[in-house]
Amino acid sequence: MITAQSALLEREAQESSTTDEELAGRRAANGSSERGGAASTPDYGEKKLPQALIIGVKKGGTRALLEAIRVHPDVRAVGVEPHFFDRNYEKGLEWYR
Numbered sequence: 001m002i003t004a005q006s007a008l009l010e011r012e013a014q015e016s017s018t019t020d021e022e023l024a025g026r027r028a029a030n031g032s033s034e035r036g037g038a039a040s041t042p043d044y045g046e047k048k049l050p051q052a053l054i055i056g057v058k059k060g061g062t063r064a065l066l067e068a069i070r071v072h073p074d075v076r077a078v079g080v081e082p083h084f085f086d087r088n089y090e091k092g093l094e095w096y097r
């Protein structure tokens with residue numbers, strides 16, 4: 001049900017997504033630093049492809065898994081499911097970032 005290799009994807013609870021500011025604070029508190037050479041914009045923070053994906057069937061408990069992983073200070077997860085592979089694939093990788 002879960003495969004590695006790309007983002008933490010999830011759903012409609014935008015308010016529960018971790019902001020760049022929250023992540024920076026967590027990293028500072030944790031003593032960790034940025035990794036990788038991602039592009040950065042003032043409005044959207046880092047724009048890079050996901051490093052992990054959560055894939056699951058409806059009612060399979062993917063939300064609970066996401067929320068557990070999100071607790072880690074180095075994890076930034078989207079708040080809204082992007083539906084890239086099933087609805088937005090034609091928009092391309094630049095949209096996905």
Ligand SMILES: Nc1ncnc2c1ncn2[C@@H]1O[C@H](COP(=O)(O)OS(=O)(=O)O)[C@@H](OP(=O)(O)O)[C@H]1O
Pocket residue numbers: 056057058059060061062063064
């Ligand atoms: N550990 C564990 N054990 C048993 N059940 C669990 C667990 N974690 C989540 N859940 C239940 O899974 C339901 C939500 O799954 P999803 O997050 O995949 O839902 S969704 O399809 O994305 O809406 C949701 O079920 P319902 O409450 O019946 O909707 C959760 O209560």
